[in-house]
Amino acid sequence: xxxxxxxxxxxPGIGPITANRILEKFLSAKAFFQADERTCLHxxxxxxxxxxxxxxxxxxxxxxxxxxxxCQKSRIRLLFREDPDFxxxxxxxxxxxxxxxxxxxxxxxxxxxxxxxxTRRSSSYGRDQxxxxxxxxxxxxxxxxxxxAAGIDAExxxxxLDNQIPTVAVLAHGLDRIYPPENTRxxxxxxxxxxxxxxxxxxxxxxxxxxxxRRNRIIAGLAQATLIVESSLKGGAMRTAYAxxxxxxxxxxxxxxxxxxxxxxxxxxxxxxxxxxxxxARDICLALGWECEKERARPQATSVPGNxxxxxxxxxxxxxxxxxxxxxxxxxxxxxxxxxEPKFLSACLSKMEIAGIxxxxxxxxxxxx
Numbered sequence: 343x344x345x346x347x348x349x350x351x352x353x354p355g356i357g358p359i360t361a362n363r364i365l366e367k368f369l370s371a372k373a374f375f376q377a378d379e380r381t382c383l384h385x386x387x388x389x390x391x392x393x394x395x396x397x398x399x400x401x402x403x404x405x406x407x408x409x410x411x412x413c414q415k416s417r418i419r420l421l422f423r424e425d426p427d428f429x430x431x432x433x434x435x436x437x438x439x440x441x442x443x444x445x446x447x448x449x450x451x452x453x454x455x456x457x458x459x460x461t462r463r464s465s466s467y468g469r470d471q472x473x474x475x476x477x478x479x480x481x482x483x484x485x486x487x488x489x490x491a492a493g494i495d496a497e498x499x500x501x502x503l504d505n506q507i508p509t510v511a512v513l514a515h516g517l518d519r520i521y522p523p524e525n526t527r528x529x530x531x532x533x534x535x536x537x538x539x540x541x542x543x544x545x546x547x548x549x550x551x552x553x554x555x556r557r558n559r560i561i562a563g564l565a566q567a568t569l570i571v572e573s574s575l576k577g578g579a580m581r582t583a584y585a586x587x588x589x590x591x592x593x594x595x596x597x598x599x600x601x602x603x604x605x606x607x608x609x610x611x612x613x614x615x616x617x618x619x620x621x622x623a624r625d626i627c628l629a630l631g632w633e634c635e636k637e638r639a640r641p642q643a644t645s646v647p648g649n650x651x652x653x654x655x656x657x658x659x660x661x662x663x664x665x666x667x668x669x670x671x672x673x674x675x676x677x678x679x680x681x682x683e684p685k686f687l688s689a690c691l692s693k694m695e696i697a698g699i700x701x702x703x704x705x706x707x708x709x710x711x
Contacts, residue, residue, distance in 0.1 A: 344410065344420060344422070345403065345406050345407060345410065346370075346371040346372045346374070346375050346403075346406075347371045347422045347440070347441065348406040348409060348410065348420065348422075348441060349371070349375065349399070349402040349403045349405070349406035350365070350371040350374060350375075350402070350440060351406075351439075351440045351441050351544075352401070352402035352405045352406055352409075352544075353391070353398055353399070353402050354391075354398065355388065355390070355391050356387070356391070357437070358437040358438060358439055358440065359436055359437050360386065361440050362423070362436070362437075362438070362440070363386060364385050364386055364387065365423075365440070367385045367386070368385060375399055375403070379392045379393070379395050379396070380392075382395050405544075409544050409545065412518070412544075412545040412546070413443065413545065416445075416517065416518055416545065417445065418443050418444065418445055418517050418545070419443075419444045419445070420441055420442070420443060420444075421441065421442040421444055422440065422441050423438060423439070423440050423441070427451055428442070428451070429442075429450045429451045429452075429564055430451055430453075430666070431451075431453065431455070431563060431564055431565065431566065432560065432563040432564050434563075434589070434710075435559070435563040435589050437559060438563060439542035439560065440542075441542065442540055442541070442542055442560075443516070443517050443540070443541045443542070443543070443544065443545075444517075444538055444539070444540050445517055445533060445538060445539045445540075446510075446532065446533045446536075446537050446538030446539055447536055447537075447538065448485050448508040448509070448510050448536060448537045448538040449484065449485065449508070450485065450487075450510055450538060450540070450564055452484035452485065453484075453566055453659075453662040453666075453710070454482070454483055454484035454485075454566060454630075454632065454659065454662075455483065455484055455485045455486070455487055455510075455564055455565045455566055456479065456483050456485075456486055456487070456565050456566060456567050456568070456569060456626065457486070457487045457488065457561045457562060457564070457565035457567070457568040457569065457582065457586070458472060458475075458476065458486055458487075458488050458494070458495075458498035458568075458569045458571065459488055459489060459494060459495060459498070459558075459561060459568065459569070459570060459571070459573075459578075459579040459582050460472070460493060460494025460495065460498075460570060460571035460572040460573055460577075460579050461493050461494060461572045461573050461574065461577055461579060461604045462491050462492045462493040462494075462495075463493060463604060464493035464494045464497065464571075464572055464604075465572065465602075465604065467572075467598070468493075468494055468497075468571050468572035468596070468598075468604070469493075469494070469497045471571055471596045472494055472497045472498055472501060472571050473497060473501045474622065474623075475569065475571075475596075475620065475622065475623045475626070476498060476501040476502055476505060476507070476623075477501060477504075477505055477623070478622055478623025478624065478627075479505075479507065479623050479626070479627075480505040480506065480507060482623075482627055482632040483507055483632075484508070485502075485507065485508040485509060485510055485537075486498055486499070486502045486507055486508075486509045486510070487509070487510040487511075487512060487561055487564050487565050488509070488510075488511060488512070488561065489511065489512055489513075489514075489554075489557060489558070489561055489578075490511035490512075490513060490520070490521075490525050490528065490529060490539075491522070491525075491578075492522055492524070492525070493572075494571045494572055494579070495511075496525055496528060498571075499511060499528055499532060499537075500528065502537075503531055503532070503535050503537075506535075508535070508536045508537050508538075509532055509535075509537045510532075510537055510538045510539075510540060510564065511529060511532055511537070511538070511539050511540070512540050512541065512557055512560050512561045512564070513539060513540070513541040513543070513557065514541070514543065514549070514550075514553040514554045514556065514557035515541065515543050515547045515548065515549050515550075515553065516541060516543050516544055516545040516546050516547040517539055517541050517545060518545040518546060519549070521549050540560070540564075541557075542556070542557075542560060554578055555578070555581050558578055558581045558582040558585055559581075559582075559585040561582050561585075562582050562583075562585035562586035562589060562591065563585070563589060565586070565591065566591060566592070566630060566699070567586070567591055567592040567593065567594060567626065567629075567630060568582055568583055568586040568591060568592075568593050568594070569593075569594040569595070569596070569620065569626065570582070570583050570593065570594070570595045570596070570607065570608050570611060570617065571595075571596045571608070572596070572598065572604045572605060572607075572608065573604060573606075573607030573608060574603055574604055574606055574607050575606045575607050575610060576607075577604075577607055579607065580607045580611075583595075583607075583611055583616070583617065587616055590711050592618065592629060592630065592699075593611065593616060593617040593618070594617055594618050594619075594620045594625070594626055594629070595607075595608040595609075595611045595612050595617035595618070595619065595620060596608055596620050597609060597612055597619055630658070630699065631657075631658030631659075631690070631694050631699060632658065632659070657680065657682060657686065657687075657690045658690060658694055658699065660679075660680045660682075661676060661680060661687075661690065661691070661694065661700070661708075662699070662710065664676060664679045664680060665700070665708075665709065665710050669709050669710055670703055670707040670708060670709035671707065671708055671709070672706060672707050672708075673687075673706040673707070673708070676691075676708065691708060699711060
């Protein structure tokens, strides 16, 4: 039942990794709430929590009941980790949240999302770069994701809206408020244009500095790759980059001036080999196997007569769609379902493996990374 699932997230002292591990042992949140103190202790809960487990469960159930009412009134949808429509890229992360609170209609269960983040104190250069790159992702990225903060985040959302790209804002607090308040109108536009607002925090959660790093991991986890536009060495965008790296997702960075404080982070990521240098959207599309403008415009007459193999650049997306139901997928399944010629399939898989999108397994199998 949603009540027990939601209530489990209100048990204090249990982080996402521990929570996911405990739920795997109990198989369901309902079983956890029926378990006694000893069973909870054997499942991995600390002695301190187990000593008060009866009281904590009662409080958690009361909070969950109230939260379900709040969500119903505010038209907030709950996505639980075990639900089929919980975003699969985020589900693959070891510290994925137990529950997501969501407003809006964006399809966030897609392998073609990209995070775009950066400093709140953006320069005109940073905003121009953000706009140029996001514009180039039109028709390629399924959605963009950012944090609704001032500066680069807001620019990424706005430019996505201007180019009819669904955009997702991940908040560090409950969905019953918007921070910063000056972006309230932007949040409304996101919802009006097929986007979504998302948080792992229940309604009435206050704005607290410590929740923003937790929010950043969700931004990275929802996306196939993360783009850092401007950041200091210790900015929140850098935490998002490190989270993406820990999830084995690609990180991109826009280079900047060596003497600029808010370019130090991007330059360091590139210099240390933790991010790929980005000059335009084409660099991102090539690395991810997405269709590029020049490839899309290439005349079909260049095809060899009798060879109708598509040169549209959509092959990586076809492979990822197959892996939505077959993961890992065998070479034979990929060949049959994609309807690609063997040499084209082999070349496409090689490019995707180099880009870190898939990996090969023994027995001629492939899986999404």
